[in-house]
Amino acid sequence: xxxxTQPDIHITVSEGASLELRCNYSYGATPxxxxxxxxxxxxxxxxxxxxxxxxxxQGIKGFEAEFKRxxxxxNLRKPSVHWSDAAEYFCAVGEGDDKIIFxxxxxxxxxx
Amino acid sequence: xxxxxxxxxxxxxEMGQEVTMRCQPILGHxxxxxxxxxxMQGLELLAYFRNRAPLDDSGMPKDRFSAEMPxxxxxxxxxxxxxxxxxxxxxxASGYDxxxxxxxxxxxxxRLTVL
Numbered sequence: 001x002x003x004x005t006q007p008d009i010h011i012t013v014s015e016g017a018s019l020e021l022r023c024n025y026s027y028g029a030t031p032x033x034x035x036x037x038x039x040x041x042x043x044x045x046x047x048x049x050x051x052x053x054x055x056x057x058q059g060i061k062g063f064e065a066e067f068k069r070x071x072x073x074x075n076l077r078k079p080s081v082h083w084s085d086a087a088e089y090f091c092a093v094g095e096g097d098d099k100i101i102f103x104x105x106x107x108x109x110x111x112x
Numbered sequence: 113x114x115x116x117x118x119x120x121x122x123x124x125x126e127m128g129q130e131v132t133m134r135c136q137p138i139l140g141h142x143x144x145x146x147x148x149x150x151x152m153q154g155l156e157l158l159a160y161f162r163n164r165a166p167l168d169d170s171g172m173p174k175d176r177f178s179a180e181m182p183x184x185x186x187x188x189x190x191x192x193x194x195x196x197x198x199x200x201x202x203x204x205a206s207g208y209d210x211x212x213x214x215x216x217x218x219x220x221x222x223r224l225t226v227l
Contacts, residue, residue: 099214
């Protein structure tokens with residue numbers, strides 16, 4: 001069965017610093033991969049997605065992610081974080097035609 | 113700006129009471145998902161529908177939970193009787209299969225507290 005691992009439960013970075021959130025997936029074929037963000041008290045919002053083609057994908061809010069098949073990874077990056085980026089981030093992989101398997105999430109804290 | 117709507121946004125009830133949560137998927141979407149989010153378990157898929165037909169409800173406690181889609185614009189999740197361990201945030205999401213490659217759009221959630 002497909003699975004997603006986000007090895008970091010919490011990450012703390014200073015405002016203005018760069019960010020990388022890790023995600024590893026287990027999937028036999030070419031995966032459909034997603035990053036979602038959840039701000040406190042809110043639903044999940046799609047940041048970006050990878051289906052095929054260019055392995056570096058751009059998303060909203062200045063985020064990007066790189067698909068690396070050899071490492072089964074889809075890490076999320078941002079060159080300079082803002083205090084408003086404090087949230088929980090979920091990596092996910094598509095399963096079958098419809099379902100998404102979510103990771104446990106990484107909570108991002110921003111230091112002023 | 114199309115979005116998934118959920119009602120109520122908050123619900124406080126007493127153990128043993130029936131709880132009904134409603135979801136209006138984005139118009140034109142044909143898949144609907146119900147998730148439960150807790151601190152301990154994270155995001156769990158409870159059930160999902162495609163073209164109003166239930167496809168998978170293996171994540172749902174069958175004895176007290178039920179999910180239905182009376183029509184294409186309404187999905188319901190019912191708990192009867194409710195228990196304190198059901199306290200969680202319940203999210204509905206919708207998508208369009210097969211051209212959206214599993215992409216799902218989430219509602220704002222219903223925060224349920226069972227006393």
